[in-house]
Amino acid sequence: MESTPQQVLRAPFVLVTGGKGGVGKTTVCANLGVQLAGQGHSVLMVDLDLGLSNLGLFLGIQGGKTIEDALEGRCSFEDCVQEGPEGVKLLAAANGSESLTALDSERRQRLIAGIAELSAQYDVVLGDSAAGVGSDVMHFASMADRVLVVTTPEVAALTDAYGLIKAIDGFGSRAMVDIPTPELVVNQCSGVEEGQDIARKLRQVCERFLARTPRQAGWIPRSRSVAQAAQRSTPFVGTKRRGLEQLCLRQIAGRFRVLVGQSVSTECH
Ligand SMILES: Nc1ncnc2c1ncn2[C@@H]1O[C@H](COP(=O)(O)OP(=O)(O)OP(=O)(O)O)[C@@H](O)[C@H]1O
Ligand SMILES: [Mg+2]
Numbered sequence: 001m002e003s004t005p006q007q008v009l010r011a012p013f014v015l016v017t018g019g020k021g022g023v024g025k026t027t028v029c030a031n032l033g034v035q036l037a038g039q040g041h042s043v044l045m046v047d048l049d050l051g052l053s054n055l056g057l058f059l060g061i062q063g064g065k066t067i068e069d070a071l072e073g074r075c076s077f078e079d080c081v082q083e084g085p086e087g088v089k090l091l092a093a094a095n096g097s098e099s100l101t102a103l104d105s106e107r108r109q110r111l112i113a114g115i116a117e118l119s120a121q122y123d124v125v126l127g128d129s130a131a132g133v134g135s136d137v138m139h140f141a142s143m144a145d146r147v148l149v150v151t152t153p154e155v156a157a158l159t160d161a162y163g164l165i166k167a168i169d170g171f172g173s174r175a176m177v178d179i180p181t182p183e184l185v186v187n188q189c190s191g192v193e194e195g196q197d198i199a200r201k202l203r204q205v206c207e208r209f210l211a212r213t214p215r216q217a218g219w220i221p222r223s224r225s226v227a228q229a230a231q232r233s234t235p236f237v238g239t240k241r242r243g244l245e246q247l248c249l250r251q252i253a254g255r256f257r258v259l260v261g262q263s264v265s266t267e268c269h
Pocket of ligand 1: 021024027130224227
């Protein structure tokens with residue numbers, strides 16, 4: 001049997017993941033975190049794309065101490081926490097760190113223990129995952145209260161999203177851990193119909209082959225302003241903005257109302 005982390009976090013943990021690279025995992029994670037923080041929640045974001053991290057870039061945070069520094073004993077995990085937009089907190093990872101690409105189990109346990117200790121101070125912890133079905137992704141999924149799988153309408157992304165859900169399902173069964181059925185975020189859609197259509201297709205395959213019914217957490221339009229915001233290292237959400245992408249993100253955030261434990265307003269129906 002594979003060893004799995006203990007359920008040690010003291011705040012709800014949401015893993016944002018996805019089978020394929022470049023589908024918008026970090027975009028969703030960064031903006032969801034800032035949205036929840038803007039609504040008054042204390043949010044810790046953790047860059048769990050440990051080899052090629054860039055969550056800090058999406059939040060306008062560069063430099064500073066990283067998870068690698070903490071794991072090497074150069075500082076504590078608390079020392080690595082940085083502040084971003086709307087007061088969101090970030091535990092950043094180093095970009096280009098080969099040694100962190102796949103953690104050994106001792107370092108993974110130390111990372112999880114570090115996040116667990118920090119988590120007591122927050123309403124929610126969001127993790128931005130690497131693409132794929134690697135061991136780290138499986139372990140982080142197994143400690144999550146909610147798993148968001150980001151896909152685009154592209155066939156390759158959809159196929160990889162299914163592959164990831166299947167891998168999580170298999171890992172959970174082997175390790176005898178009840179991993180929550182992932183929820184889908186369909187990113188870079190032409191509109192609500194395409195988002196629903198893609199989610200339905202994936203749901204049908206999952207029901208047929210995995211006996212799992214992944215719900216749709218929401219959708220986000222393909223939008224130049226989303227891409228431009230990333231270029232400027234700023235989140236596209238913000239309390240005063242009222243574009244479709246902001247409304248869609250608020251709707252996704254609304255799905256965390258119960259988990260985070262306070263009232264979160266939803267404005268996109
Ligand atoms: N809805 C969108 N509309 C337009 N561009 C988008 C949208 N979502 C994401 N992008 C752009 O797509 C690129 C990839 O996004 P992002 O880095 O969030 O993906 P990722 O899944 O985290 O990638 P990786 O697998 O490398 O971690 C970025 O340039 C981002 O700005
Ligand atoms: Mg990413």
